[in-house]
Amino acid sequence: MSKTLFLGDEAVAQAALDAGLSGVYAYPGTPSTEITEFIQNSKQGKEGQVHSIWAGNEKTAMESAIGMSYAGKRAMVCMKHVGLNVAADPFMNSSITGANGGLVVVVADDPSMHSSQDEQDSRYYAKFALIPSFEPSNQQEAYDITYAAFDYSEKYRTPVLIRLTTRLSHSRAGVERREARPQNPLHIEENPKQFILLPANARVHYRTLLGKQDAFEEESVNSPFNKYIDGADKKFGIIASGIAYNYLMENFEGHKCPYPVLKIAQYPVPSKLVAKMVDECETVLVAEEGYPFIEEQVRGLLNRTGNIIGRLSGALPRDGELNPNLVAKALGLPDTYGAPVPELVVPRPPALCVGCPHIDSYLAINEAMAEYGAGKVFADIGCYTLGALPPYKAIYTTVDMGASITMAKGAADAGLRPVMAVIGDSTFTHSGMTSLLDCIYENTPVTVMILDNSTTGMTGGQDSHALGVLGEICKGLGVKEEHIHRITPLKPHHAENVALIKKELEYEGVSVIIPTRECIQTLSRRMKKQQAAKK
Amino acid sequence: MKIDIILAGVGGQGILSIATIVGYAAVKRGMYMKQAEVHGMSQRGGDVQSHFRLSDQEIASDLIPMGKADMIISVEPMESLRYLPWLNPETGWLITNDQPFINIPNYPDTEKLSEELGKLKNKVVINADQIAKDLGSARSANMVILGAASPYLGIPFEEIEAAVRETFARKGDDVVNTNIACLRAGKEFAEKL
Numbered sequence: 158m159s160k161t162l163f164l165g166d167e168a169v170a171q172a173a174l175d176a177g178l179s180g181v182y183a184y185p186g187t188p189s190t191e192i193t194e195f196i197q198n199s200k201q202g203k204e205g206q207v208h209s210i211w212a213g214n215e216k217t218a219m220e221s222a223i224g225m226s227y228a229g230k231r232a233m234v235c236m237k238h239v240g241l242n243v244a245a246d247p248f249m250n251s252s253i254t255g256a257n258g259g260l261v262v263v264v265a266d267d268p269s270m271h272s273s274q275d276e277q278d279s280r281y282y283a284k285f286a287l288i289p290s291f292e293p294s295n296q297q298e299a300y301d302i303t304y305a306a307f308d309y310s311e312k313y314r315t316p317v318l319i320r321l322t323t324r325l326s327h328s329r330a331g332v333e334r335r336e337a338r339p340q341n342p343l344h345i346e347e348n349p350k351q352f353i354l355l356p357a358n359a360r361v362h363y364r365t366l367l368g369k370q371d372a373f374e375e376e377s378v379n380s381p382f383n384k385y386i387d388g389a390d391k392k393f394g395i396i397a398s399g400i401a402y403n404y405l406m407e408n409f410e411g412h413k414c415p416y417p418v419l420k421i422a423q424y425p426v427p428s429k430l431v432a433k434m435v436d437e438c439e440t441v442l443v444a445e446e447g448y449p450f451i452e453e454q455v456r457g458l459l460n461r462t463g464n465i466i467g468r469l470s471g472a473l474p475r476d477g478e479l480n481p482n483l484v485a486k487a488l489g490l491p492d493t494y495g496a497p498v499p500e501l502v503v504p505r506p507p508a509l510c511v512g513c514p515h516i517d518s519y520l521a522i523n524e525a526m527a528e529y530g531a532g533k534v535f536a537d538i539g540c541y542t543l544g545a546l547p548p549y550k551a552i553y554t555t556v557d558m559g560a561s562i563t564m565a566k567g568a569a570d571a572g573l574r575p576v577m578a579v580i581g582d583s584t585f586t587h588s589g590m591t592s593l594l595d596c597i598y599e600n601t602p603v604t605v606m607i608l609d610n611s612t613t614g615m616t617g618g619q620d621s622h623a624l625g626v627l628g629e630i631c632k633g634l635g636v637k638e639e640h641i642h643r644i645t646p647l648k649p650h651h652a653e654n655v656a657l658i659k660k661e662l663e664y665e666g667v668s669v670i671i672p673t674r675e676c677i678q679t680l681s682r683r684m685k686k687q688q689a690a691k692k
Numbered sequence: 693m694k695i696d697i698i699l700a701g702v703g704g705q706g707i708l709s710i711a712t713i714v715g716y717a718a719v720k721r722g723m724y725m726k727q728a729e730v731h732g733m734s735q736r737g738g739d740v741q742s743h744f745r746l747s748d749q750e751i752a753s754d755l756i757p758m759g760k761a762d763m764i765i766s767v768e769p770m771e772s773l774r775y776l777p778w779l780n781p782e783t784g785w786l787i788t789n790d791q792p793f794i795n796i797p798n799y800p801d802t803e804k805l806s807e808e809l810g811k812l813k814n815k816v817v818i819n820a821d822q823i824a825k826d827l828g829s830a831r832s833a834n835m836v837i838l839g840a841a842s843p844y845l846g847i848p849f850e851e852i853e854a855a856v857r858e859t860f861a862r863k864g865d866d867v868v869n870t871n872i873a874c875l876r877a878g879k880e881f882a883e884k885l
Contacts, residue, residue, distance in 0.1 A: 163721060164729075187731055271730065328743075328754040331719065400754065407753035481757040493759035495784065496776040499808045501800040504770075505702065507738035508795060540736065547797075608776040614735075 160331030164319055168296045168332050169263055170195035170233075172303035177338040179230035179258070183416030185616035186237030186588060187272035188326035189265035193235055193614065194619075205340060212621050214558070214587040215240035219247040222260060226316075227352055228346030231259040231307050238266040243558065243588065246283070248594075251316045252286040253354055253362045257346040259307030260316040265326045268447050269478040270613075273557065274538070276476065278447035280424060283318040287366055289373045290318040290424045292399035296330040298422060302382060304335055309376070313369055322446045324478065325400050374425045382422035385430050390415040392489060394438030396431065398422065399481075401444040406488055407481040426451055435462065441468035444484050449475075486612050506546060514674035515541045517646035517654075518608050519549040521672075522577065523684070524651075525658035526551075535568065537561040537589070539581040540676075542612040552579060565603045566596050567637035575662040578605045582623035582646055583613040590634060597635040602665045604658065607631075608646075610676040618679040631669045636650060640664060644668025646672040693746040696734055696756045697845055698775045700766035702793045703735040703828075704832075707767055709859070711744050711836050717847050717855040718746045728754040737795050765841045767820070767834055768793045769805050786812055786840040787882070789820040789833060816840045816882045823877050829867075832874040839878020849879065 163171060170192045183193040186582070196209045208225075215236040234244070241248060241264050248262065264282070266341065267273040271509035283290035291306060293299040294578045303319060310317050333533035350358045377383055393416040397405045402420045406412040419434050435441055435455065441464060443452035452467040463684060467473040472487040473479065484493050509516050518541075526534060536542060536552035544551040554564055561578040569576045580589050585607050596603050609627055613619040623630070631641050640661065644654050654672070661668035697714075701707040708729060723796050724864045743756045751867040766768050766772030772788035779786065788809070792802055809817050820836035835856065851883045856875055860868045 160719075162715065162725070191731070323726055324754050326724060327731050329715070330726045330754075331724065331752075403753045404750075404755070407757060412750070412752050480755050481753045485757075493757055494777055495759040495761070495779040495781050498776055499773050501804055501808060502770055502869040503796065503798050503800065505737075505739040508738060509704065543736065569827050617731075629762055 160333050162329050162506045163292070163300070163325055163332045164191055164276070165296050165299045165325035166191035166265070166327070167300040169199045169303045169319065169321070170213035171332070171334065172300040173233045173261070173307075174199060174201050174207065175306045175335055176259070176304045177231050177340045178207055178233055179340045180207070180222070180223045180225045181206040181233045181235060182212050183219055183235040183615050184212050184214050184240060185619045186240050186265075188267055188321070188323045189198045189235050189237045189263065190616045190619070191326070192263060194382070201337070203354055211622075212339065212599045214248060217495070219244040219251070219262070223247060225252065226258040226260040227346050229258045229346070229400060230341045233261045233263060235263045236265070237273065238264055238279050239273060239275065240264070241279055241282055241556065248282065249286050250354060252366060253359055253364065253375045254352045255314040255366070256310050256316050257344070257351070259310040261303065261306045261310060261319060262316055263303075263319045263321065265321040265323070266447055269323070271323055272474040274557070276447065278450055279318065279320045281449045282400070283320070283424060287370065288315050288317055289313075289318075289376065290320055290622055292320045292422050292424070293325060293382075294399050294420070295325070296328070296332050298327060299380060301332070302422065308409065313372065315369065317368070320399070322400055324364050324476075333481040343639050346352070347367045363545050369677040370425070374427065377423050377425055377427040378429050380427075383427055383430065384420045385433065386420065388412070388414055388418065388419045391438045392416065392440070394419070394441045395488075396421060396434065396441060396443045396455070398445040398451055401446050401484070404479050404481045404484045405444055408485045408488070414495070418587060435465070435483055439462045440466060442472060442487055444479060444487070445475065446479055473657050474478055504622055508546065509540065509543050510677050512677040513540070514646045514672065514676070515544065515608055515612050517648065517674075518649065519544045519551045521646065521651060521654040521658060522579070522606065523549065523551050524576065524655045525662065529662075533568075533573060533575065534577045534579060535561045535565040536578075537580040537584045539584050541579060541581055541608050544579070556586075558584050559592050562589050562592035562603070562605055563595060565605075566601045568642050569601050569603055576603050577662070580605065580607055581614070582607055582609040582627060583621040584609065584623040585627070586630070588650065590630065591630065593636070594634050596667045600666050604661045604664075604668045605668060606669065607670050607671045609673040611678045612676045614676045614678065618682070620675060627671050637668050637673055638670050640666065640668040641671070643671045646674050665667065694749065694762070695745075695767055697744040697760045697763045698756065698778050699742040699744055700764060700771040700775055701740060701768050702771060702795065703738050703740045705767045705793065706834050707740065707742060710765060710834055711742055713838060713852065713855045713859050714744070714746070714845065714847070716858060717851045720855070721847065722849065723748055724751050726751045726754050739774060741775060752825040763787065763841065763844060764839060765806050767837055769809060770800060773808060780820070783814075785814040785816070785844050787816040787837060787844070788818070790817045790823040791819060791833075791839055812826055815885060818878065818881050821877065823881070824874050827870060827873045827877060829870040829874065832871050835874035835880035837869045839875040842875070842879050843882050
């Protein structure tokens, strides 16, 4: 079969379709978004009526996938690393219920924080949940692993996790496909106690899960994705996981490493293979993208042997992505460098687009807040986080999806006045609604600005669950109608917008102001499409 | 044969279409390809780059080692300089548009920028915007740049032309022809140097 060029994300998506996927559940998040988008746009997905509509957040996505697995069909959940924090509750408990239809959780980590607020490593979550995980090193492996992961999940009746990192998610290469397998028929879980996690049942299921651990490790030892490649020179042994394996091999002519290499792409860590390496080699370098997950386990608390090096020992940097040069230096190979960056080159940080509605919102917010001094605007995750940068410098916090409203509440509880929350429409329906409910319940004096650009902007313009219903949601939650306002963030409305915001800032209760204007990116895309249709 | 390219520009300038075209031509020749892109936050007017690798052997790393790139292809002059640490200081070529994209208040003095570019040994600095405009499509400046890079790519020009035709085919003959004209104009410019 000929090769197709796929992003790592797309390889996962295509493999899931070929493995008989019946539904993907996800909330957009860089670098995971393209998995679901690929399935949404896929002819094969449409013909097979594979569910692919965006979920409200990662928790609802995970729960829907567990439901589909319960019904016997193959389900996949996709998210970025911090999304797994949101989905942590159903994720952790899915390891106790186990899976009926194949259940695959794909999490894309973002080391170096290209588009994220931390670089947490999802392999810890898989270990925490006591389930197997995979970490493909290239696009072909992303395909093969995803294809195999559904079988693994059904064989052991367990959810499995696939961990991607930014460079694999967003790097393209040729991939060979396999034959497509039909979807599973509906087949409800036969054990009536399996998905009821009453303590009496859960204790039994938990012991079952513990009982599978040895088999999981045996699978890792014998996995085609883990390889022990012997080398004559035992001065070093190298454990390289995921994409770090590529950076290692880049340093050797013809990709032939003189030292033994243990390539890991499947967990739990195959300890038998690790033991062989530690016994035979003078020094063992652990090269892994993200946290020192393997290194920590191999070293142990006491690091008695002292010959395990990596991110913890300082041989590799403790944070950020790896690259071929960093791995070369760790092995004492010569470093390479071009010319230094000329001094006149200055950073070019991302910025709000020309014509972005958030610009008008921030100009109004800044003018309305000017008399109250700095530090009173709590913001959230999305394009509008760029309001932190000059020339706006309008916001003071960004922590996690939905935190703007509840952090503003906490600050108001502490006595800060007036406080404002700034949150996007999609982020609001993701995790802001319960935060608002907390404020309403206590009648907290807070002015909530829901910037409604009718899309999920930062990730490229996915549909927002909030479309057209924000006012209704706020009213339904209990915000008083006279304190819910829709405004138009455009220059001609600036003065009236400022006046309205000022008025609501003085109100000792919950106000919601919804500046409403479509994202300039989705708007221009729509216009182009319309023009093309006219032609 | 192996060629490693850093593609550079500002989010929204369309550096990825250059990669799509060269990638198409390379894969058609049966070459291996890896291309690491930047998605997400930086695409909002920030600096963006793509590591683009072609080889007749299997490629290991998605990222090009520093000092090893054969070429920087940039649609913006300051952005072209940002990636000098990756360019092979002896044999590497820098091909860039000379028209600045100024969306930051502290953009460097453009004369000093040209001086800096002038210091480089192997370079093609081209006013791609003007050439594209003269040919009737200001938006095709990236095809001028690709044309200017084409003599150094090690892929026959006809194959790159065919890839351009293929890439723009669904947009109609006019678009195809303008892009081909831009591609050829860039090539002629580079060959005259």
